[in-house]
Amino acid sequence: MQYDNHNKFATTTVLLHWLVGLTIIGLLAVGIYMSENDVYELYPWHKAFGFLVLFVALARVVWRMKNGWPAAAANTNYTPIERKLAAVVHWVLISATLLMPISGLMGSVLGGHGLDVFGVEIFAPNYSVDDPEKTLPINYALSKAGGAIHFYLGYTLIVALLLHVAGALKHHLIDKDGTLKRMLGKTIN
Ligand code: HEM
Numbered sequence: 001m002q003y004d005n006h007n008k009f010a011t012t013t014v015l016l017h018w019l020v021g022l023t024i025i026g027l028l029a030v031g032i033y034m035s036e037n038d039v040y041e042l043y044p045w046h047k048a049f050g051f052l053v054l055f056v057a058l059a060r061v062v063w064r065m066k067n068g069w070p071a072a073a074a075n076t077n078y079t080p081i082e083r084k085l086a087a088v089v090h091w092v093l094i095s096a097t098l099l100m101p102i103s104g105l106m107g108s109v110l111g112g113h114g115l116d117v118f119g120v121e122i123f124a125p126n127y128s129v130d131d132p133e134k135t136l137p138i139n140y141a142l143s144k145a146g147g148a149i150h151f152y153l154g155y156t157l158i159v160a161l162l163l164h165v166a167g168a169l170k171h172h173l174i175d176k177d178g179t180l181k182r183m184l185g186k187t188i189n
């Protein structure tokens with residue numbers, strides 16, 4: 001198995017970064033749009049893609065643990081604060097790729113809403129006996145906690161992502177080093 005090295009990232013790193021990263025950006029946008037505007041038709045799509053990305057994110061975390069964090073593309077010019085900030089942001093991003101789907105599942109499934117992934121029922125909804133139009137929470141407190149984590153971590157993730165993209169652009173446009181190129185699969189020197 002080919003691991004990351006300073007001049008070139010493994011294809012697995014690049015594919016997992018963009019597959020998880022772009023799906024998450026989509027989920028953030030859809031999540032905010034659907035909940036702000038009560039667009040209930042989008043909920044099943046958001047939940048299904050959010051559930052599926054959990055497995056790819058898990059694979060990515062295992063890969064990161066085996067592979068270690070990438071060394072900086074260029075070793076000069078970065079201040080200790082920049083290095084620390086990049087590391088903290090990477091931790092927030094990678095943790096959120098697991099905690100966002102888990103908290104979403106807690107909020108939804110423990111709230112009695114069930115989960116259907118493109119026609120496959122993963123968790124059944126908990127319908128009220130008195131009014132089958134209504135769903136009842138399975139664990140109200142945990143569902144509430146999951147919903148709150150999903151909400152606050154969602155917005156924290158957006159801040160981390162903005163810093164992350166700003167960092168990537170700074171490397172590319174100001175430092176003119178190979179950081180972004182390396183994550184696009186190119187060999188750098
Ligand atoms: C347009 C959006 C994005 C751009 C331009 C971008 C760019 C990059 C670049 C250039 C690196 C390499 C940093 C280095 O070599 O030290 C990187 C690493 C990383 N990115 Fe992104 N990224 C984006 C979106 C995301 C998203 C949405 C996430 C997760 C939610 C994410 C999570 C990470 C993590 C955890 C790393 C560390 C290396 C790894 O685990 O693969 N990125 N990103």
Ligand code: HEM
Nearest residue numbers: 027028031032035047050051100101104105108150151154
């Ligand atoms: C990486 C995966 C995910 C991301 C980035 C994400 C992101 C978001 C964001 C930013 C919101 C809007 C803020 C809020 O109202 O909480 C949201 C809402 C929501 N998400 Fe997710 N989500 C993900 C996965 C999931 C999963 C797996 C489920 C359930 C199975 C889920 C269920 C929901 C629900 C039900 C809402 C609406 C909450 C409301 O109307 O109050 N999400 N999501």
